[in-house]
Amino acid sequence: MKRIVVLPSGMAGIRTATRLKKQAPSSEINVILPGSFKNYPVKGVFTNYFSKRVTDNLIEKLEGRGLGVVSVDELGLDMSGRELTIKSKRGELPVRFSDLVMELESLPRIPRNLRAATNIFPWPCPYFYFDFEKLDTAVHGKNIENIAVIGGGLDTLEALGLALEATVNTDKKVYWIRTQNSGPSPYNPFSPDIWFYLLNQLNEFKQLTIVDWSDILPEKILFELDGDKITKLIHPSGASGSVQASSFIWAESLYVQHPLIGRAGLKINEQGLVIASPHGEIENENIFLLGSGVDWRRLALPLSSVRGGGKGVSCPIFTEDSSSEVQGRYLCDCIVSSQNSSHLPYWKSAGVKSVEISSNLHVGRIGLGEEEMKAANIEYEYAVALIPVASSYSFQKRVENGELQHKIPRGLMIRLFCLKHSGEILGAQFVSHNVGLESEAVLALLLPMIHSGGTVKTLMNLEVPGRAGGALRSVASMLDNKLQGHFYSISPDEFIASKESGAEFFTIDLRTQHQWQQKNIPEAVNIPLSDLKKRLMTDVPRMMPIVLICEHSNDAYATSCMLHDLGASDLYVLDGGMALWPYDDKPEKK
Numbered sequence: 398m399k400r401i402v403v404l405p406s407g408m409a410g411i412r413t414a415t416r417l418k419k420q421a422p423s424s425e426i427n428v429i430l431p432g433s434f435k436n437y438p439v440k441g442v443f444t445n446y447f448s449k450r451v452t453d454n455l456i457e458k459l460e461g462r463g464l465g466v467v468s469v470d471e472l473g474l475d476m477s478g479r480e481l482t483i484k485s486k487r488g489e490l491p492v493r494f495s496d497l498v499m500e501l502e503s504l505p506r507i508p509r510n511l512r513a514a515t516n517i518f519p520w521p522c523p524y525f526y527f528d529f530e531k532l533d534t535a536v537h538g539k540n541i542e543n544i545a546v547i548g549g550g551l552d553t554l555e556a557l558g559l560a561l562e563a564t565v566n567t568d569k570k571v572y573w574i575r576t577q578n579s580g581p582s583p584y585n586p587f588s589p590d591i592w593f594y595l596l597n598q599l600n601e602f603k604q605l606t607i608v609d610w611s612d613i614l615p616e617k618i619l620f621e622l623d624g625d626k627i628t629k630l631i632h633p634s635g636a637s638g639s640v641q642a643s644s645f646i647w648a649e650s651l652y653v654q655h656p657l658i659g660r661a662g663l664k665i666n667e668q669g670l671v672i673a674s675p676h677g678e679i680e681n682e683n684i685f686l687l688g689s690g691v692d693w694r695r696l697a698l699p700l701s702s703v704r705g706g707g708k709g710v711s712c713p714i715f716t717e718d719s720s721s722e723v724q725g726r727y728l729c730d731c732i733v734s735s736q737n738s739s740h741l742p743y744w745k746s747a748g749v750k751s752v753e754i755s756s757n758l759h760v761g762r763i764g765l766g767e768e769e770m771k772a773a774n775i776e777y778e779y780a781v782a783l784i785p786v787a788s789s790y791s792f793q794k795r796v797e798n799g800e801l802q803h804k805i806p807r808g809l810m811i812r813l814f815c816l817k818h819s820g821e822i823l824g825a826q827f828v829s830h831n832v833g834l835e836s837e838a839v840l841a842l843l844l845p846m847i848h849s850g851g852t853v854k855t856l857m858n859l860e861v862p863g864r865a866g867g868a869l870r871s872v873a874s875m876l877d878n879k880l881q882g883h884f885y886s887i888s889p890d891e892f893i894a895s896k897e898s899g900a901e902f903f904t905i906d907l908r909t910q911h912q913w914q915q916k917n918i919p920e921a922v923n924i925p926l927s928d929l930k931k932r933l934m935t936d937v938p939r940m941m942p943i944v945l946i947c948e949h950s951n952d953a954y955a956t957s958c959m960l961h962d963l964g965a966s967d968l969y970v971l972d973g974g975m976a977l978w979p980y981d982d983k984p985e986k987k
Contacts (some may be wrong), residue, residue: 399421399424399495399955400425400427400495401417401424401427401494401495402426402428402481402494402496403428403429403500404498404500405429405500406500406502407500407502407688407721408722409500409687409688409721409722409724409725410500410688411428411459411915412725413722413726413728413765414426414428414464414498416725416726416729417729417732418462420729420733423453426463427467427492427776428465428466429467429469429481430466430467430469430894431468433682440695441532441533442537442560443536443681444530446559447529450735456468467483467490469483469484469485469494471484476684479494479495479497479683481828484662488667495500496683496685496723496732498685498687499687499688500559500686500687500721501686501689501691502690503670504521504522504690505519505667506519511620511627513959514625516535516626516643517627517644517647518535518644518645518646519646519647519945520532520553520555521648533920535644535646536559536563537563538612538643540642541643542570542572542643543569543644544564544570544646545574545640545646546571546574546645546646546648547574547577547615547630547645547646547647547649548576548578548648549576549578549649549737550578551750551752552648552649553575554572554648554752554754554760555648556648556752557571557605558754561604561605561782563934565952567604569604570604570605570608571602571604572605572606572607572695573603573607573608574598574610574640574805575609575610576607576610576611576614576618577614577615585601585767585935586750586762586766586826587826588758588767590888591760591810591828592803592811593975593977593979595828598599598828598830599758604753607678608638608640608691609637610637613633614794615649617633618633619631619632628641645910666692673692683895685731685732686986687721687724687725687868688724691724712894718909719859720889726791744851748764749763749764749840749979750762758828759828759830759836760827761826761839761840762824763824763840764823764824764847765823765824765827765952766814766824766826767779774821777814777815778814778816778879778880779812780812780813780814780875780879781810781812781872781875781950781973782813782875782884782888782950782951782976783806783808783809783812783863783950783973783976784807784808784811784868784871784949786806786807801819805976806949807830808829808950809827809830809836810827810828810870811869811872812827812868812872812975813825813872817880820852820854820877820880821851822851822852822853822856823844825839827839835864835865838863838865839868839869841978843942853880854873856869857873857877858893859873878954882967883958883968884945884957884969885970887944887969887970887971887972888971888972889977889979889980889987892918892944901941901942902942902944903922903937903942903943904920904921904946905924905929905944905946906918906922906923906924906946906947907924907945907956908925908948908975912948916978917975918975918978926947926952926956939965942968943960943965943967943968943971944970944971945968945969945970946971946974946975950976951972952970954970954972957970964972
């Protein structure tokens with residue numbers, strides 16, 4: 398009989414323990430929890446966050462499923478003897494095991510010189526090892542005037558959303574000190590156009606000020622202290638100003654932290670992650686690791702399109718909370734069957750992360766991202782679709798007299814990735830604003846597609862009602878036409894770089910004259926879509942590459958398909974259209 402001990406840091410470890418008991422009912426499964434663990438009464442946004450993610454009466458429910466639960470104050474580990482030593486109020490007790498499962502999380506490491514400060518708090522926090530009531534005091538306290546959130550990754554956005562929720566209908570201000578992402582993944586979680594759209598949607602929060610320090614890592618920020626409290630953040634250059642706040646949430650510089658790491662002799666890589674085998678196991682030790690603190694991020698895995706040749710692609714893995722549970726399912730198979738899991742390649746289930754910044758603003762990603770694919774030398778293609786909500790806009794800027802200068806529509810934006818030579822879907826990124834549960838619907842539709850090796854053609858023909866289904870069909874149709882060579886995408890930065898290098902384009906702006914007057918790109922010719930056919934022969938040159946621009950790129954995409962059918966080639970569509978053009982060019986008269 399196997400005797401398995403699970404040391405969870407969060408709910409992924411708990412669910413792994415219950416899954417092990419279900420798959421191996423004759424095995425003895427013991428869960429070790431800290432003696433300080435408790436269910437918090439909801440007193441604010443952070444205890445509410447905890448209560449939604451940790452089951453009420455957790456210990457009683459685990460015991461009801463046949464698992465042993467032990468609360469401890471201290472832990473010791475004897476690797477060679479396969480024995481844990483647990484210390485609690487009842488005394489010291491040895492616990493032998495045949496297999497040990499440890500959930501290791503990457504947690505923020507506050508700079509050493511600031512750890513004594515009483516008004517700086519790490520995020521994310523280990524569910525079972527942190528007092529969430531402290532964070533509620535940090536944002537809801539009577540003497541709290543301003544809150545600063547420091548970081549640049551997905552965890553930062555999660556902390557930012559909670560800080561914004563805590564300050565609704567108050568006089569408190571929230572500062573987002575947006576720095577470079579310095580988490581365990583060296584890759585940016587989003588493409589530039591997704592960031593641009595998200596940052597503009599955040600403008601609706603009146604209490605929020607975004608401080609762009611994305612040129613530095615958070616560790617480079619300078620601080621002023623008054624006794625045991627931080628009072629001010631200062632950019633090291635001195636030229637980018639400073640920020641004063643009452644409470645600070647540090648959501649960057651993530652490193653694995655666990656009391657048993659040193660005793661277990663675990664090795665740490667340069668990103669601060671524990672090194673494990675491709676199956677999450679410490680070699681020859683029957684000790685299995687899961688969690689965002691484990692380096693599962695680069696595995697040589699076969700993609701369906703190259704399996705016939707027996708080749709593999711080194712795929713970096715973006716490890717997040719939800720994929721820790723995927724790791725747990727994978728490890729259960731390895732432990733119970735004593736062999737490698739026969740389930741899906743790990744990367745096809747990993748990298749799912751959705752952050753609710755507010756009740757109507759969500760951002761997320763699934764599968765592989767752009768920087769991961771470039772690092773792995775994967776030949777990919779992408780398409781961008783922006784599906785606006787009718788008559789719903791946030792505004793990038795207003796001129797002095799209050800007249801609208803440029804509209805950024807609220808809605809659902811999706812960036813979809815696939816393998817270039819097969820169309821197999823690799824991943825997606827999205828921002829949804831004022832579209833209800835569309836973000837959950839996007840994930841629910843894409844996850845099985847990625848699992849099953851679905852292609853853009855399959856997604857394009859998917860009969861699913863609702864805005865999410867329509868948006869996915871739209872972006873899949875764009876991507877399918879790109880794969881067939883009907884048109885090419887060009888980003889704003891690529892467009893500018895090409896012009897500066899001397900490339901010659903004939904640029905057509907298909908928007909109405911009113912839209913053109915609000916904002917346009919120099920050298921672009923305004924030919925409204927309704928006039929294009931009658932001006933095609935006289936105003937559009939035949940021997941030059943053509944760049945098509947519209948408000949959201951949807952009209953430009955349809956026009957490129959029409960022109961391709963008429964025999965045109967060298968057609969380019971500006972990604973996201975003028976809605977996602979990030980530069981402030983002055984309107985020019987025709």
